[in-house]
Amino acid sequence: MKKRDVINATLCAALLSLLTAGQLAAQTATGPDTEQKNGRRAGPPHQPPPFPAPENADVIVGRPSSASVTLSVRRNDADGTAELLYWAEGSNPASATIAGPFPLSQAEPRNLHLQGLRADTVYFYQLRVSGQTGKLPEGRFRTARSAGQPFQFTITADSHLDQNTSTALYRETLNNIRQREPDFHIDLGDTFMTDKYPSRDDALRQYQAQRIFFSSMADRVPLFLVLGNHDGEDVKLRRGPDNLAVWANTQRRRYFPNPQPDSFYSGAPVHEGASALEDYYAWQWGDAQMIVLNPYWYGPERRAPERWNLSLGDQQYAWLEQTLRQSKAAYIFVFIHQLAGGADRQGRGGAEAVPFGEWGGLNADGTPGMAANRPGWKEPVHALLHRYRVSAVFHGHDHLYASQQRDGIIYQEVPQPAHSGGGDEKSATEYGYLSGTVLAKAGFMQVSVSPQMARVALYPAGADTSAAPLHSYQIAPRKP
Helix, strand or coil: CCHHHHHHHHHHHHHHHHHHHHHHHHHHHHHCCCHHHHHHHHCCCCCCCCCCCCCCCEEEECCCCCCCEEEEEEECCCCCCEEEEECCCCCCCHHHHEEEEEEEECCCCCCEEEECCCCEEEEEEEEEECCCCCCEEEEECCCCCCCCCCCCEEEECCCCCCCEEHHHHHHHHHHHHHHHHCCCCCCCCCCCCHCCCHHHHHHHHHHHHHHHHHHHHHHHCEHHHHHHCCCCCHHHCCCCCCHHHHHHHHHHHHHHCCCCCCCCEEEECCEECCCCCCCCCEECCEEEEEEEECCCCCCCCCCCCCCCCCCHHHHHHHHHHHHHCCCCCCCCEEEEECCCCCCCCCCCCCHCCEHHHHHHHHCCCCCCCCHCCCCCCCHHHHHHHHHHCEEEEEECCCCCCCCECCEEEEECCCCCCEEECCCCCCHHHHCCCCCCCCCCCCEEEEEEEEECCCEEEECCCCCCCCCCCCCCEEECCCCC
16 A cells, blocks of 8 residues: 555544544434434534525526426425416517416425427526516526537536535625526535435435525526535435435435436436436537536445445446547536545545546556456546547536646546635645646636637636636647
């Protein structure tokens, strides 16, 4: 074992011994789920800030395609009826298409699937709710861009909603994104922190709180969710008929519409007990191929050798290879919460962590491990991405900004959007970030795509649209 691994293992063991007694006492007092008794709650106790009260009604826009979109609508004050009016930009709102009327149960979202839309078109909508006057939910969305059309999208990671989160800063960051009107927004996970809570009732409140926060932006910026290691949808928690993993998947899909496989999206299959998982998926928008990966649901059920516990699984790996092989896009962007391997037991790191686990094929001690741990795979994930000339991998998990390269692929660590302290500079070295541009800053990413060049920029948390980027760089289109 390398010296760094010995040090990390010693630190992890010491930290675990300090936390165990306090965690067990807290769990016994609050009546935890079985999965948490088995050791899934790691690290300091999750202390959520005060959560906001919901508006009378709210909307989350999701699953935009070339001809359809899904609007998740919710009424929070009482049961009742509603109707949705929508119209294309440039047309007369008086001749809007009307969906409904339809019933709404109090605080329970309902998905409206709008079909037959025009491609590459901006639409506006308004939700009318019976018995409500004054300002009602309204917003916009855009159907898929055609090839050659410039566009922008934004990215955040690790919002957490814990004791280190400034909810005021979070609101300001989301409002800044909203005002920029990107075509869509991608959140890289550790959003719900499900396995950090002592009970499901407590965990449910965070799904509801994130619904409130995201609806302040996603009423006009379609939202895509990526799973994080603390979001509960983990193979290790998928034990028994009433398990935390399926429950967490159900709650996420209840409040947020993520893509399902259809003629526009490809992705995760249906899983027994969880319907369509909506946890890995791909789509093309303009000149960019977007690929979202999930290494938690599909890993080994029993503990694997160090660095090999996270996995895309055989089916997702084959799907990834097929998606890459078939894509003719000028850019390919991959989104994942953390690399499936990592530089230490916590799966930390970016470009320097690429060699380990299934991402690079090496064991923790640097010896080859691919054949023994991933039999039947042609090559490690990074080699697959390199072979198909992937443009960039956007990942979170480490709570800082790091722009790095390995073998021509950008590895971009995305910081938290609302950490009141901005981050910890010491963690960069501790997590193995030894190259590239590293900043301990809170913020969000904006990617501007054109046929000639893609520009990636970090903007500070809470800043308005006039703020200059803290760092930016360009990515050239892939060569034919």
